[in-house]
Amino acid sequence: MLTVIPKTWSYAFRVTEGSEPIAETENLSWWRDRARFQIQGSEYTARRDKSAFTLESANQVLARAERPRRWRRELLVEHSGRQFLLRQESAFRRGFLVFENAMPLGFISPAGVLTRKAKVELPEELPLYLRVFIIWLVMTTWKRQEAA
Numbered sequence: 001m002l003t004v005i006p007k008t009w010s011y012a013f014r015v016t017e018g019s020e021p022i023a024e025t026e027n028l029s030w031w032r033d034r035a036r037f038q039i040q041g042s043e044y045t046a047r048r049d050k051s052a053f054t055l056e057s058a059n060q061v062l063a064r065a066e067r068p069r070r071w072r073r074e075l076l077v078e079h080s081g082r083q084f085l086l087r088q089e090s091a092f093r094r095g096f097l098v099f100e101n102a103m104p105l106g107f108i109s110p111a112g113v114l115t116r117k118a119k120v121e122l123p124e125e126l127p128l129y130l131r132v133f134i135i136w137l138v139m140t141t142w143k144r145q146e147a148a
């Protein structure tokens with residue numbers, strides 16, 4: 001299980017597995033939803049362009065996420081020919097469930113009621129950069145919900 005630890009007064013975060021840090025994000029823009037990821041010595045950039053989110057490494061797009069329906073709290077993530085659906089648990093819960101082909105794969109949920117820390121359970125078969133991108137998408141959604 002992964003743990004997300006937000007940095008103070010920011011939506012940048014550190015991802016740990018047990019007590020071992022494995023990834024760290026840095027916000028590049030508060031209003032435009034842009035971030036840089038440092039994952040095991042490699043650097044990635046995540047950004048929002050209008051209604052789509054992309055994850056890039058150097059000049060290559062690795063993953064893309066879009067909202068399939070405007071008013072639903074869902075995101076459809078595409079990576080290497082696979083599609084994953086991130087869906088908020090309910091209107092009353094902040095947690096997100098991750099599905100592939102309508103089968104549940106994992107979850108991202110707050111570690112408590114009044115905290116921005118989160119617990120993450122995603123399959124290890126997914127590349128670490130994709131798991132961090134999915135976490136960033138959820139954290140960005142939480143940021144937007146808090147601002148509304």
